[in-house]
Amino acid sequence: KNEVEQSPQNLTAQEGEFITINCSYSVGISALHWLQQHPGGGIVSLFMLSSGKKKHGRLIATINIQEKHSSLHITASHPRDSAVYICAVKIGGGADGLTFGKGTHLIIQP
Amino acid sequence: DAGITQSPRHKVTETGTPVTLRCHQTENHRYMYWYRQDPGHGLRLIHYSYGVKDTDKGEVSDGYSVSRSKTEDFLLTLESATSSQTSVYFCAISERGDYNNEQFFGPGTRLTVL
Numbered sequence: 001k002n003e004v005e006q007s008p009q010n011l012t013a014q015e016g017e018f019i020t021i022n023c024s025y026s027v028g029i030s031a032l033h034w035l036q037q038h039p040g041g042g043i044v045s046l047f048m049l050s051s052g053k054k055k056h057g058r059l060i061a062t063i064n065i066q067e068k069h070s071s072l073h074i075t076a077s078h079p080r081d082s083a084v085y086i087c088a089v090k091i092g093g094g095a096d097g098l099t100f101g102k103g104t105h106l107i108i109q110p
Numbered sequence: 111d112a113g114i115t116q117s118p119r120h121k122v123t124e125t126g127t128p129v130t131l132r133c134h135q136t137e138n139h140r141y142m143y144w145y146r147q148d149p150g151h152g153l154r155l156i157h158y159s160y161g162v163k164d165t166d167k168g169e170v171s172d173g174y175s176v177s178r179s180k181t182e183d184f185l186l187t188l189e190s191a192t193s194s195q196t197s198v199y200f201c202a203i204s205e206r207g208d209y210n211n212e213q214f215f216g217p218g219t220r221l222t223v224l
Contacts (some may be wrong), residue, residue, distance in 0.1 A: 097168060
């Protein structure tokens, strides 16, 4: 059974700080997803990646397949980045959904 | 935003009563999923569908059944609700079911079983 571990579980930082959230998984995967869950509960897909690095605005996601590890970085953090960030992995090519980490609760203070 | 709605958004019910949650999409995506989210757990897959009338079980399917009679609707039924099924339920859709399956989530349904 694949386990998806995220660290830290909770993170409080000051506005402007560089943020890193880590995700490790235990078996081979075909893709890794980063999701954002807003305080109101809605879940939004941020990135889907299977190798290398992707960037969107102030968000950067990297993955190291050999080390079974991914990181999500936020540059110049802002209070509106406060949310739960969720890592999820896709195992194999079947249609059976994703396996999720428990999430990292990020609070950015002004 | 992907066109996904869930109904009801909130429901309080009593132990032993049947409950049906509806997920409706306007994207014509083939794959649909039901997840539950509980404190201390990540989202967990209950059931999924890979086409009309084609469904399969996920990690936590006991006590739940699903039906998909048309592309746009995926129903989750709790035949006899229990307090352990108090949770937030999310529906998701995906155009593809393979490795390239970016998923889009509905707004969630908060279910309380008393």
